[in-house]
Amino acid sequence: xxxxxxxxxxxxxxxxxxxxxxxxxxxxxxxxxxxxxxxxxxxxxxxxxxxxxxxxxxxxxxxxxxxxxxxxxxxxxxxxxxxxxxxxxxxxxxxxxxxxxxxxxxxxxxxxxxxxxxxxxxxxxxxxxxxxxxxxxxxxxxxxxxxxxxxxxxxxxxxxxxxxxxxxxxxxxxxxxxxxxxxxxxxxxxxxxxxxxxxxxxxxxxxxxxxxxxxxxxxxxxxxxxxxxxxxxxxxxxxxxxxxxxxxxxxxxxxxxxxxxxxxxxxxxxxxxxxxxxxxxxxxxxxxxxxxxxxxxxxxxxxxxxxxxxxxxxxxxxxxxxxxxxxxxxxxxxxxxxxxxxxxxxxxxxxxxxxxxxxxxxxxxxxxxxxxxxxxxxxxxxxxxxxxxxxxxxxxxxxxxxxxxxxxxxxxxxxxxxxxxxxxxxxxxxxxxxxxxxxxxxxxxxxxxxxxxxxxxxxxxxxxxxxxxxxxxxxxxxxxxxxxxxxxxxxx
Numbered sequence: 185x186x187x188x189x190x191x192x193x194x195x196x197x198x199x200x201x202x203x204x205x206x207x208x209x210x211x212x213x214x215x216x217x218x219x220x221x222x223x224x225x226x227x228x229x230x231x232x233x234x235x236x237x238x239x240x241x242x243x244x245x246x247x248x249x250x251x252x253x254x255x256x257x258x259x260x261x262x263x264x265x266x267x268x269x270x271x272x273x274x275x276x277x278x279x280x281x282x283x284x285x286x287x288x289x290x291x292x293x294x295x296x297x298x299x300x301x302x303x304x305x306x307x308x309x310x311x312x313x314x315x316x317x318x319x320x321x322x323x324x325x326x327x328x329x330x331x332x333x334x335x336x337x338x339x340x341x342x343x344x345x346x347x348x349x350x351x352x353x354x355x356x357x358x359x360x361x362x363x364x365x366x367x368x369x370x371x372x373x374x375x376x377x378x379x380x381x382x383x384x385x386x387x388x389x390x391x392x393x394x395x396x397x398x399x400x401x402x403x404x405x406x407x408x409x410x411x412x413x414x415x416x417x418x419x420x421x422x423x424x425x426x427x428x429x430x431x432x433x434x435x436x437x438x439x440x441x442x443x444x445x446x447x448x449x450x451x452x453x454x455x456x457x458x459x460x461x462x463x464x465x466x467x468x469x470x471x472x473x474x475x476x477x478x479x480x481x482x483x484x485x486x487x488x489x490x491x492x493x494x495x496x497x498x499x500x501x502x503x504x505x506x507x508x509x510x511x512x513x514x515x516x517x518x519x520x521x522x523x524x525x526x527x528x529x530x531x532x533x534x535x536x537x538x539x540x541x542x543x544x545x546x547x548x549x550x551x552x553x554x555x556x557x558x559x560x561x562x563x564x565x566x567x568x569x570x571x572x573x574x575x576x577x578x579x580x581x582x583x584x585x586x587x588x589x590x591x592x593x594x595x596x597x598x599x600x601x602x603x604x605x606x607x608x609x610x611x612x613x614x615x616x617x618x619x620x621x622x623x624x625x626x627x628x629x630x631x632x633x634x635x636x637x638x639x640x641x642x643x644x645x646x647x648x649x650x651x652x653x654x655x656x657x658x659x660x661x662x663x664x665x666x667x668x669x670x671x672x673x674x675x676x
Contacts (some may be wrong), residue, residue, distance in 0.1 A: 199375050203368045237314075237327050237345060240275040244268060245327045245345040248279075252331040252343055259343065260333065265289040272345060280344035283333065294346070306330050306340050316349070325349045389417050393424055405432040452502070459491035466491075501637045508644035515559045515648055519672060522554040522598045523589055529567040530587055540575050540583060547588040554591045554598050555672040562645045567602075569638035570665050574604035596671050597651065603664040609657040617655050618643045642667075 237245060248268060251258050258264055259281060269279040269291050278291030280299060287300055302319040304312075308330050316325050326346040333339040392409060399407050409425040411418035466484045475481040507513035530544070537544055574585055586603040609617060618639045639655075646653040646667045653667040 196375070199368070199371045202371045203364065206367050207364060237277065237325070237347065238275060241272060241277045241345055241347065242327070244271055244277075245329075245343075248343045248345065249329045252329050252341070256331055256333050256341065259341065260288065262289060277345055277347040280342075280346055282342040282344070284340060288341070291346075294348075303342070303344070304328070306342065308332075308340070323349050385413060386417055389421055393421065396424065396428065400428060400431070405435065456495065456498075459495045462491045463488050498637075501641065505637050505641050505644065508641065508648065513648075515562065517557045517559055520556055520558045520560065522556045522558075522591070522600075522669065523549055525556075525558060525560065525563070526567070526587070526589060526600060529564050530571070532564070533568070533571050536571070536575060537585070540578075541581075542575065542578070542583040542585055545584060545586045547586055548590045550589060550591050554589070556598055556669050557672050558649065558669065559645075562648070566642045566645050566667070569642050570602050573638060574602070574606060574663070578604055578606040580605060580607070591671065597668040598671055599666060599668050601664055601666050603662060605662040608659045608661045608663055609655070610659050614655055614657055618653065 248259070260283075265279060265281055266289075269289070272279050272291070273293075278294050279289065280287060280291065280294075280303070281289040282303060285300075290299065299319055302317055304315070304317065310330055313329055314325075314327050316323065318324075324346050326344050328342055328344045330340065330342045333341045389412070396407050396409055399405075405428055407428075409421050409428070411421040411425075466488045469475055470481065470484050475484045504513070527546075534544075536542075571585065582605075584605045586601070588601045588603075589598065591598045643653050646669070650670045651668040653665065655663065655665055657663040
């Protein structure tokens with residue numbers, strides 16, 4: 185059974201049960217108000233002004249009416265009237281007999297009410313013999329018949345078979361069919377509205393979920409789902425769409441990892457091929473006796489050692505990068521003053537600057553101490569990799585490396601810049617310089633002995649500190665490397 189059919193069945197059942205209970209409640213209410221189970225048979229047809237009496241009461245009234253027409257003198261017999269009154273009491277009614285302007289007989293349970301003034305005037309034509317009247321705060325239905333006790337003497341009289349009714353009961357009796365119809369219409373309309381609402385809010389979103397699941401099963405992860413509400417169904421849709429996005433991201437990441445793996449194997453193969461070929465060539469030269477002199481043999485051995493050292497350095501750099509990438513390289517943080525620490529790390533390369541005739545400039549140095557949490561050894565590797573790149577590729581005189589440090593309290597970090605006046609980087613290559621094994625100039629990088637991992641390692645280390653690293657460069661205009669480190673606390 186589908187959810188749509190279940191909802192339709194549920195709302196239909198609600199309508200049927202509601203109408204049934206309403207009618208039963210009205211029935212019980214009528215019985216409670218009128219106290220007459222038998223009157224319920226004519227619940228929808230009786231109107232007090234037309235049919236104020238039950239069948240038993242009407243029968244007694246007709247007997248009294250017959251006496252009034254044919255033997256009115258008997259209606260002066262109080263014993264006879266009491267007998268009729270007793271019969272009426274058995275059906276919860278009463279008897280009143282009027283003679284002239286006074287009451288000849290009145291049922292005992294109504295004597296506390298002022299009926300004399302409330303009774304209708306004589307109407308000897310008896311055109312209206314059934315009606316209702318109010319006596320004080322009480323409401324009565326009656327059947328009456330006006331007659332002459334003595335026609336010659338014009339002595340008028342009236343008989344009343346009277347029964348107390350409730351105004352509320354009359355309203356219920358008269359308006360109940362309308363109420364039942366209106367109630368059924370409202371319940372039916374409400375059921376239809378709720379059915380459409382629930383269908384739109386539950387069934388249609390679930391249908392969308394089903395279709396999305398079918399698309400995912402077929403491998404299509406691009407279909408986005410949008411929640412139109414914040415209820416449980418909306419939350420389900422949001423969770424399902426989040427699952428779809430994460431699954432899509434996971435697959436994309438898996439594909440990217442696969443591409444990276446292929447690229448890594450390709451780069452490793454490429455970078456190892458050259459030194460291995462060189463080592464192999466020199467080794468074959470030694471084996472074939474090409475290096476006949478001690479000088480030549482030393483030259484070949486030195487070349488083999490240099491290429492082996494390059495390979496060892498590249499493998500070590502790759503292993504270190506892999507540990508950083510897999511979060512398996514622990515960081516040992518300690519409190520340090522940023523300016524003094526960076527000066528110390530840069531000054532360790534003073535001999536390299538002197539050998540390459542490089543001028544070192546310091547700019548924008550904070551006067552007050554700038555405290556950071558840093559792993560000294562890993563920051564040393566970052567500075568070494570950045571300066572090594574600058575020293576390899578600067579060919580234009582004079583060679584200048586500029587270092588600046590500034591603390592940005594509002595953003596809670598210290599910003600470091602290392603700039604050179606080298607040949608710069610092409611615009612299309614700039615976004616890729618922090619990728620592993622990327623070289624903007626393959627031939628020149630190979631000649632310089634680079635592994636293509638220096639900037640990638642630097643990025644991993646800076647991000648491990650909670651900072652970021654970027655590059656700015658123009659071809660022919662030098663290169664700037666900016667990186668940030670979080671401040672330990674505000675400057676004093």
